[in-house]
Amino acid sequence: QEQLVQSGAEVKKAGASVKVSCKASGYTFTGYYMHWVRQAPGQGLKWMGWINPNSGGTNFARNFQGRVTMTRDTSISTAYMELSRLTSDDTAIYYCATAGDVVAAMDIWGQGTTVTVSS
Amino acid sequence: QSVLTQPPSVSGAPGQRVTISCTGSSSNIGAGYDVHWYQHLPGTAPKLLIYANSNRPSGVPDRFSGSKSGTSASLAITGLQTEDEADYYCQSYDTSLSGSVFGGGTKLTVL
Numbered sequence: 260q261e262q263l264v265q266s267g268a269e270v271k272k273a274g275a276s277v278k279v280s281c282k283a284s285g286y287t288f289t290g291y292y293m294h295w296v297r298q299a300p301g302q303g304l305k306w307m308g309w310i311n312p313n314s315g316g317t318n319f320a321r322n323f324q325g326r327v328t329m330t331r332d333t334s335i336s337t338a339y340m341e342l343s344r345l346t347s348d349d350t351a352i353y354y355c356a357t358a359g360d361v362v363a364a365m366d367i368w369g370q371g372t373t374v375t376v377s378s
Numbered sequence: 379q380s381v382l383t384q385p386p387s388v389s390g391a392p393g394q395r396v397t398i399s400c401t402g403s404s405s406n407i408g409a410g411y412d413v414h415w416y417q418h419l420p421g422t423a424p425k426l427l428i429y430a431n432s433n434r435p436s437g438v439p440d441r442f443s444g445s446k447s448g449t450s451a452s453l454a455i456t457g458l459q460t461e462d463e464a465d466y467y468c469q470s471y472d473t474s475l476s477g478s479v480f481g482g483g484t485k486l487t488v489l
Contacts, residue, residue, distance in 0.1 A: 294478065296424075303380065303483035304416070304424065304467050320477050354423060361478075362471040364414035364429035371423055 261285040263355050263369035270375045276343040279372045281355035286367075288336035289313040291357040294365055295329065295340045299351040307353075309361060310338055318361070345376045381406060382468050382481035389487040390458045398484045400451045400468030406479060408449035411471040415444055415453045418465040418483075427466070428453060455486070463488045 266280040281293065295307040308319035310329040317329045328341040338355060353372045356365035383401040390396040400413060407413055415428040426435050428444035431451060443454045451470075455462055468481040 296480075303465075304418070304469075304480045306469075306478040306480060308477070318477060321475065356424075362411055364412075364426050365416075365424075365469070366426045366429070366435065368423035368425070 261357075261367045263357065263367055265353075265355060265369040265372045268373040268375070270377065271345050273346055273376055273378045275345050275376075276341055277345060277349075277374050278339055278341040279353050279355075279374070281338045281340070281369050283336045283338070283357070286357075288331075289333055291359060292361060292363075293329075293331070293338040294356045294358055295327075296354045296356060296365070297351040298354070299348070307340070309358075312338060342374075345374075347376050347378060350374065350376045380482040381472055381475065381479040382470060384466075384468060384481035384484045386482070387485045387487065389489055390455075391489045392458050392460060394458050395454065395456045396458060396486065397455075398453045398466050398468075398486070400453070400481050402449050402451075402470060402472075404449065405474040406449075406470045406472040407446065407451060409473055411473075413444070413446050413451035414469045415442075415451075416467045416469065418467060420465075424467065458488050460488050462486060 264282045289312045292309045294309045310317045312331045331338045355369040357367045358365045412430040416424040417427045418424040431446040432444045472479045
C-alpha cells in the first residue's frame with residue numbers, strides 16, 4: 260500500500276529554518292515526482308515545488324525561490340523540504356504528494372506537517 | 379489571487395446536483411494541460427477526486443464527474459450527501475509560471 264509519512268509538528272522562531280521529511284513506502288520512490296504543497300490558516304492550497312527523486316532535479320514556485328530547498332535520500336526513500344528565513348506568513352500545514360510527472364495529478368498525499376512560526 | 383478561479387462557495391440540498399467551475403487561461407487549461415480535482419476535509423490530507431479532466435481514481439463514486447472545455451473545467455456532484463461537505467480544489471500546470479497551480483478552492487455546503 261502506497262504511503263507517505265511526514266515528520267511531526269514544528270514550532271520555529273521567525274528567521275529560523277525548518278526541514279520537513281516525507282518517507283515513502285509501498286512504491287518505487289525514484290519513479291514518481293514529489294511535490295510539496297502548503298495551506299496557511301484560512302487559505303487554500305499553494306504549490307511550492309517538486310523534486311525528481313531519481314535525478315534530484317527541482318523546480319520551485321516563484322514565491323519560494325531562494326528560500327526553499329528540496330532534497331532526497333534514495334537509500335531511505337525519503338524526501339525533504341527545507342524553508343529558510345521563516346516569517347509568521349509561513350505558518351501552515353505542509354504536505355508532500357506524489358505524481359507521475361510534473362503535470363500529472365497528485366495521487367498520494369502525506370498526512371501533513373504543521374509548522375508554526377512565532378515572533 | 380489564484381491563477382485558476384473558482385467560486386468561493388456553493389451549496390445544495392441532499393440529493394441535488396451541484397457544479398464547481400474552474401476558470402483558467404491560455405497558459406494553463408487553455409494550453410491543453412489536464413485539470414485535476416481534489417476534495418479536502420479539515421484536518422485531513424487532500425484526496426484526489428478526478429484526474430486528467432474526467433477520470434475517477436479507484437474508489438471514487440461515480441456521483442463525481444469532471445469535464446473540460448476551452449479555458450475552463452467543471453466538477454459535478456450528483457446525489458449530494460452530507461459527507462460531501464468539504465473544500466474542493468482544481469489544479470493544473472501553467473506554462474508561464476513553469477509549475478503547478480491550484481484554484482482558490484470552493485467550499486461546498488450541504489444544506
